[in-house]
Amino acid sequence: MNVAPRIRARTLGQVHVPTVTLxxxxxxxxxxxxxxxxxxxAFDSAALAPLEDQARFDLCDLARHGDRLAFTTDSFVVDPLVFPGGDIGKLAVCGTVNDLxxxxxxxxxxxCAAIVEEGVTIDLLRHIAGSMAGAAAEAGVEIVTGDTKVVHRGACDKLFLTTTGIGVIREGVDLGAHLAREGDVVLVNGLLGDHGAAILSARGDMALTTPIESDCAPLNGLVDALLAAAPGVRFLRDATRGGLATVLNEIAEASQVAIEIEETETPIREEVKAFCEILGLDPLYLANEGKIVVVAPPEEVxxxxxxxxxxxxxxxxxxxxRIQAGEAGRVTMRTVFGGRRIVDMLVGEQLPRIC
Structure with missing residues (x-):
């Protein structure tokens, strides 16, 4: 195996002004x-230390983890930058880890590529970078390269982050929205809608007596445990923008199946339900940053x-x-009253700048 050359330790520079300038x-x-x-x-990575224009990896080391590469990228423009349960830095790391x-x-x-507005405080940037480092450590990943741009005041809203991730797919794992079959079961790993509600609350649009925190978290450990116990799982997706409803519609369309969910079985915090009722929102479309939707065969549920x-x-x-016989591409919910309603794909945006 090729070993990266030892990089001589150097003294790191330090900023001596309170805000970012051009x-x-x-x-x-x-x-x-x-x-x-x-x-x-903050990131303290051996692969980052050389500060070359790229990070370099040993292909043999990557191949130890599986037989195919996975590659993803995402941009994060959340407002506000810091919210209950997280911030844009934690969100960027968790979102990219979860997509892999x-x-x-x-x-x-x-x-990590950062676009920073002139005038942003250095302390805020240090906080965000520290949060990214903490989330990366929790997920067991390294931040190994990046880019920084500073733009004129007003050219962006404080800070935008773009993160790209590389992972290796385990041998024998084949997941896809097109693989759902009649009789399969739909599972989620917990309460839905917390992230969307937390962001809306943090914007000050409505004061809550019971604070709601974002569910932002890296889910790779949970996915590892799930796939070890249920290797026949057909599909996984993190239910971010568009929430549970959008993911279910993507499955129904890709697999040409019908899906019905039960309102009484769908786990949503009572505070989030009340929040949505007051504001006229549907919690099925609220964003999540720590929830996955799983389609599994009945024998592995x-x-x-x-x-x-x-x-x-x-x-x-x-x-x-459950995945059912019926009109291909249709998602319905059996309501608490015993009726059914169509759960369609989200049209437009319930909440902008959510992640």
Whole structure:
């Protein structure tokens, strides 16, 4: 195996002003000091240390984890940047890790590109970078390369992050929205809608006596446990923008099946239900950042549920519906009153700038 050469330790630069200026994006010493002080010091990765224009990996090391690469990228523009249960940094890491994990991949490496508005405080950037480092450590991944741009005041809203992730898919794992079959069961790993409600509450649109925190979390450990217990799982998806309803419609369309869920079995916090009723929102469309939707064959449902419930991020795992015979591509909900209503794909945006 090729071993990366030892990089001589160097003294990291430090920022001595309270806010970001345009000089921090100019490519000179001020930019080097910003990158060193905020990102290199927080991420502390051997692969990042050389500060080359790319991170380098040994292919033999990647191949130990599986036989196919998984590659994903996402941008994060959440408002506000810091919210109950997380911030844009934690959100960026968890969102990218989860996008890899639900494809059956072991997440390994992330990149981070930051677009920073002139005037953002250095302390806020340090907080965000520290949060990213903590989330990466929890998920067992490294942030190994990145980019920083500074734009004029007003050209962006404080901070935008783009993260890209690489993982390796385990041998024998094949997941896809097109694989659902009649008789399969739909599961989720816990309470839905907390992230969307937390963001809306943090914007000050409505004061809540009971604070709601985002469910933002890296789910790769939960997915590992689930796939070990139920290797026949057909599909996984993290229910982010568009929520549970959008994921179910994607499954129904891709597999040309009908899906029915039970309102009484769908786990939603009472505070979130009340919040949505007051504001005229549907919790089925609220974003989540720590919830997965699982389609499993009926013979593996109990094993899958038990594995998720044994994990801290799956204690409230539940069966919410089933794949049925019926009109292909249609999703319905059996309501608490015994009737049925169509659960269609979200049209437009319930809440903008949610992740």
């Amino acid at each position: 000089s921090h994006g100019g490519g000179g010493k001020a930019m080097k000091d910003l990158i060193d002080d905020v990102f290199v010091r 994990a639900v494809g059956g991949a072991t997440p390994l490496y992330l990149s 109990e094993a899958g549920l038990a594995a998720m419930r044994a994990h801290p991020l799956g204690a409230r795992a539940a069966v919410v519906g």
